[in-house]
Amino acid sequence: MNLVDAAYDRAGASDFPMSCERPVGQLLAALAAGVRPGGNILELGTGAGVGVAWLVSGLGERTDVTVTSIELDPERAAVAAKETWPSYVDLRVADALTFLATAAGAFDLIFADAQGGKSEGLDLTIAALRPRGILVVDDMRTVEDWPEEFKVRQDGVRRTLVEHPHLVSVELDHGSGMVLSTHR
Numbered sequence: 001m002n003l004v005d006a007a008y009d010r011a012g013a014s015d016f017p018m019s020c021e022r023p024v025g026q027l028l029a030a031l032a033a034g035v036r037p038g039g040n041i042l043e044l045g046t047g048a049g050v051g052v053a054w055l056v057s058g059l060g061e062r063t064d065v066t067v068t069s070i071e072l073d074p075e076r077a078a079v080a081a082k083e084t085w086p087s088y089v090d091l092r093v094a095d096a097l098t099f100l101a102t103a104a105g106a107f108d109l110i111f112a113d114a115q116g117g118k119s120e121g122l123d124l125t126i127a128a129l130r131p132r133g134i135l136v137v138d139d140m141r142t143v144e145d146w147p148e149e150f151k152v153r154q155d156g157v158r159r160t161l162v163e164h165p166h167l168v169s170v171e172l173d174h175g176s177g178m179v180l181s182t183h184r
């Protein structure tokens with residue numbers, strides 16, 4: 001079984017419902033394939049490892065990049081760690097905000113998929129991009145029956161990205177709704 005299908009199976013078996021949707025993963029794979037040799041990819045929020053699996057699938061046979069993924073919850077991190085990942089994959093149990101505090105300018109591609117680094121500390125995530133680095137967020141389509149607080153948080157993320165002076169952003173009606181931003 002390929003890494004992506006195995007990751008969705010792992011998520012299902014551990015009752016983890018928050019993995020990225022397939023269209024989001026396909027975009028991650030396409031963007032990972034374009035990361036420069038020697039480049040670095042970061043995911044905030046590993047979950048069951050679905051996002052990592054898509055990133056690795058996009059890299060194919062390449063081994064000239066790093067993929068780092070940060071997960072706060074050790075039990076979830078342990079689920080993702082059941083896979084045998086390529087050696088360039090580094091799964092860390094940490095708070096994304098702590099990690100980001102020392103990551104300025106380090107990453108070519110970031111998938112910000114955790115509360116830490118997305119709805120809190122988004123400025124640190126933006127600062128972790130290299131010039132011309134790409135930031136991806138999903139779950140940007142409003143769900144009508146969400147609590148008002150969620151909607152406000154989501155709109156805050158969207159506005160920050162779309163209006164940020166260092167970013168060129170596009171809102172995509174793709175998967176769960178995405179914003180893709182390139183650091184100038």
Ligand SMILES: C[S@@+](CC[C@H](N)C(=O)[O-])C[C@H]1O[C@@H](n2cnc3c(N)ncnc32)[C@H](O)[C@@H]1O
Nearest residue numbers: 018019020045047050051072095096113114116
């Ligand atoms: C939407 S899920 C991630 C799904 C994963 N990116 C994927 O595509 O399969 C969000 C994850 O972020 C984790 N998380 C929440 N706050 C965090 C933080 N401050 N630092 C790191 N991980 C965090 C949660 O435990 C959860 O597993």
